[in-house]
Amino acid sequence: APCQTHVSTGRSMSTDRDAGDLELDTVCGTPENPTSEPLQSSDHHQTHEQELDPVLLWVPSGRRLISGLVGLNVVLLGTALVIGENFNPEGLSHQEPEVFLLVLMGISLIWMFWYLLWARRHPDISPHRDHHAGGVPVILALLLFAAFSLLLFVFRVGYLMSTRECKPAATLISPFMEAPFLTLQTYLLWAHSKDCIHRHKIITRSGLMMILSTDLLLWLNAVTEDNIHVEIELGKRNGNSTCQCNASTACLAFRKGFEIFFPFNIEYYLMAGCLIYVMWKNVGRITGPDHHVTEKKTLYIVCTGGITLGLVFGGLVLAAGVTAFVLYQVYVSQPEFRLTAFFIFYGYHLVVMPIMSLCSLVGLIVQRLESRAREVGPNPSRRLDVVLLMAAALGQLALSYFSVVAALGIGTDGPLGELDLSYSLLSLLELILQNIFIIEGLHRHPHLSIKKKKKKKKQMSTPPTVQEQGATKPWAKRVRQEICAFLILSNIMLWLIPAFGVHPQFENGLGKEFFGFTTWFIMMNLGQPLSVFYRMHSVAALTELLISA
Template sequence: MDEVMSPGVDVQCDVEMVTGSDPDPEMDPEPEWVPGGRRLFSGLLGLNVIMLGAALMAADAYYANGQLQQGRQVFILLLLLLSVVWMLWYLLWSRKRPGRTPHTDHHAGGITITVVLVIFSAFSLFLHIFRMGYFIMMWDCKPLAEVLVPFAEAPFLALQTYFLWAHSKDCIHKHKILTRSGLMLLLSANILLWLNAVTEDTVHMEIELEKFWQNTYPDESPECQCTDHTPCLVFRKGFEILYPFNIEFYLMAGCMIYVMWKNVGRRVGKAPHEHHKHHDVMRIIRKEGILLGPLAGLLVLAMGAVSFILYQVWVSDARREDAFLVFYGYHLALIPAMSLFCLAGMITYRVEIRLHETSHNPTRSLDVRLLVAAAVGQLALSYFSLVAAMAIGSRDHLGSLDLSYNLFSLLELLLQNIFIIEGLHRHPSLNCTRTKGRLAGVIFKTNKCTKRAIQEICAFLILGNVMLWVIPAFGAHPQFENGLGKQFYGFQAWFIFVNLAQPLVVFYRMHSVRALMGLLISA
């Protein structure tokens, strides 16, 4: 995910900070009234917006019948309006000022992250269409502000996707205060929309309430029940399935906007030559004759697709238990296999005669930080599930499967992180250039065989991580339906926690794929 954030993003490069350079006529100085200069003013603006929004969300969650009953939705609508106005100003100003960004951050807004963002945006737009239909059907039971939110959020999401696609690399040197403030307002909107999506459990609570009434009072039903209308059930099911895409979109968009905010006033030279080299992974696989890893990975993808379809079809009807068996069975076959491949890769590193690179590398350091930070989601989810299992006990086979799944997930996460981080710290050149004679030939042959092994391992792990990314990204979350977490922590607390952790799980798998592709290419 080195496309998300630039390695040099922390370097402040305003004109006044560049010693010995002449002022650029295209760059405006910081006004004297700005407190502290540079980023402090916009940072304080964003902090206050986020704190106010979070306070309104807490008030709405814990005191829903008070005077601020619809305060959260009204504040979000206002924030969306201001963000749209600023983005329209920026886009119009950019069109009138060609060449307004003499500097661009070549690490930001890479093709991979942009394509993934567009995909998440497309699914999120479908989500909002389902939300619109659902709220129209439930018009009499929902507050007006809550009904209006998806109608405002959809155009905001579409406009922001185009904005990031076209301008995520910009390093603006004009109107810096206005640009930083607008970007911070946009970042605050994404954070609050993400927080709102994480904590908004109205639909899921409604489903739980309907199940309670059906089981307790089969001849009665609560008012405004969605099950009374088939179209309403369709809209609500689409809303429920596509929910994770919206959460992931705002997380990724927030990262890209943060980079843009850091890049305001930054001066960047020409892109290094290596950033223009697009390595074709498929060409490398064909050239090197890599076979076993891709074949095993394709088998993983095929079995994963079948398991995912069966899970989605069965989990909503009478075959729920079969759906959970399919889900856990697939993961308990794949995750231990990935652990063994990572272990084999770590052993291969020890056999290979290659230097260990310890020099400072900003890109590598960023990759390691993102890898470790994103792994927190899966670690927290697994450990919280294990605590619930130890407290309540796994009384049936599904509880035992869930316990085994979390244990193997922890092991695989640990081994894969070690494997990737070790690979990132390998020296790019083999350590046999100064060796002569027969020993040099032995070392060369040995390194040529660990190279092939590493490439096979990386190819399999790439496809395995792709499947582990697709399944939760497309809405297969047995932690909501099964498992002891909901029973032990309570529905609302467990719902919020899973929504906080799952986007990090998806992000971790995405970043692992990118890092493993780099290891395959550099092997």
């Protein structure tokens, strides 16, 4: 009876646990107490039988320890190889980084084929599903990046074939291995990103960690390759390389397409790695019925929810952004108009970012006025959303702070310096306010509000009470939806501009003059991809806030 009471209490407190946490409950249900029934469903009974597999007696107690150690060692070794090739390419004469990545992609392909074929034969492989993982906006963005990445491979193969005389074999083979890896991973995430797998957990976690490690190393390798392309564009190389594109039109077209679509490949591996991480965290996870969320279509909400101001002003931001982007690309290639191009870039951002900051502040105030209860309980997807927002924002935050330090050290030195400093300060304000607004919104409970009791004279404080509320306040819902719609369109534009290669801070930032070209160049290429990913992830998070408003 004590064991039975313990089980029922545990289940009422939380139904969202890893199956391994229920081992003690299973022991309580031994034949010594045949009347106790700690598990009411056959799915749970099967889970306990699998968790007590004798093989688990020979592995460490941590359920994620083995796969975590495998991933850590693989990533560290791959990072050392990729960075070593970047700083001393002559020292690694046998293309060790490329060969290592090819081996990882091959192992990942074998595991994905095994899982997809095995999963079809075992429909009970995933008795639970995480409905917060792999939302519609995220999957659509992943498919978009995958499509552009596959198009990139076409241009990449054409470019490599045009310069095959001076390219190593591993580099020539890489696109033919990377394309199947990307395609199969996209299908895996599209079809199984919500799975909470309950069979062969050690193999499953190790396989997912291998894919995650491969994504991280391919992203790191892509960032270093992007460094080389920007160096070529800036003319910082000596120009004596024997491996240059010839004068043929086809080769030049392939290289141009390679450079245009390269940022999408970088974003793909960041997003795919995040979804794979959620799948890894969800292995063995048990979710209760309260975790099922009915997915609404954003387009339906926009059409029927009366959202007008956010769409109108957001559309103006998009239209102005496209115009500024086109003018920048036209003027920046002409020496006499380069200054005008930089004025257009900074002027657009100095107008848009204060408005975005004000909207985030108003949205935060509205959320505070509603006094919603916070959603509690383990949720890997929600925790990952917050971590990604904070981590991705570090890219632009770091660049902004370094620019501020450079301005303090050498001064602004003219209008471009003043514009760059203003841009950095406004970026700090906008990112901080938007992050607070999004994170607070993600943790709001959709149905519960907090109502504080009035303090009495003889009482120091009275704890707030959680009160059920059937519907949100109409005016608060309308304000939040309008703000989310505007911020979504604004973040899309702020994502498109750097994603297609508009980086004036590479050449005109205060940081280059203060820290030196090499240091600033490395910082920009590490910070800019994170900034692009932040905007894309903000769009997904704001879309979720719009749906749940």
